[in-house]
Amino acid sequence: MLTRRKFVVALAASAAIVLSAAPFEANAATPTIEIIALPHAPVQTALKPVRDFLAGLGGKVKVIELDAESRAGAKRINALGLKGHIPILLLINGSDQFKRPDGGAVRFRDFPAGPGQKLGTNGLWSVADFKAAVNAALGNAAH
Numbered sequence: 498m499l500t501r502r503k504f505v506v507a508l509a510a511s512a513a514i515v516l517s518a519a520p521f522e523a524n525a526a527t528p529t530i531e532i533i534a535l536p537h538a539p540v541q542t543a544l545k546p547v548r549d550f551l552a553g554l555g556g557k558v559k560v561i562e563l564d565a566e567s568r569a570g571a572k573r574i575n576a577l578g579l580k581g582h583i584p585i586l587l588l589i590n591g592s593d594q595f596k597r598p599d600g601g602a603v604r605f606r607d608f609p610a611g612p613g614q615k616l617g618t619n620g621l622w623s624v625a626d627f628k629a630a631v632n633a634a635l636g637n638a639a640h
Contacts, residue, residue, distance in 0.1 A: 527556075528634035531588035533563045533570050540584045543608050546624045547587065550631070557635060584608065587627060595622075595630035605630070 530551060534540050551560055563570040565583060574583060577593075586593060587605035596602050603622040610623050 527559050528590055528631065529559045529561065529588075530631065531561045531563065531573070531586075531591075533565050533573055533583075533586040533588070535566060535584045536564045539608075544585065547609075547627055550624070550628055554631070554635075558631065579606075589630050589634050595626060595633075597626065597629070 532544065532547070534544055551558060563573055565571070565574065565586070574586060577586075577588075579586070583606060585605075585607055589595070589605075593605045594602060595605070603626045605622050605627060606620075608620040609627070610620050
């Protein structure tokens with residue numbers, strides 16, 4: 498007769514065999530990207546290159562978008578201990594921080610730096626920084 502203990506041991510052994518036979522990618526965690534932003538221009542215009550990049554990754558990342566003015570968006574921002582006017586907040590696996598290969602660090606808050614940004618909206622991070630951070634989370638070299 499098969500006891501409960503023997504059944505649990507057999508089930509665990511079967512699961513271990515199945516999991517070890519699965520390809521590594523299937524076991525790797527999918528990075529989660531959170532875009533918390535105001536729902537109007539110039540914010541939406543500034544986020545277009547970020548969204549285009551993420552769309553090009555297909556299903557390699559999970560993207561969650563929250564309106565910063567909504568109850569859920571405000572709650573998420575507050576949960577991170579942030580206060581004040583934050584038009585854009587990008588989180589990769591729950592963090593807005595990224596250490597560049599050159600040793601510098603950036604935070605994906607407010608507007609990205611770069612040409613085409615309106616006066617007063619040029620930030621301290623670039624879309625290239627964001628791409629590098631996402632690629633690092635995916636385990637890829639800069640892309």
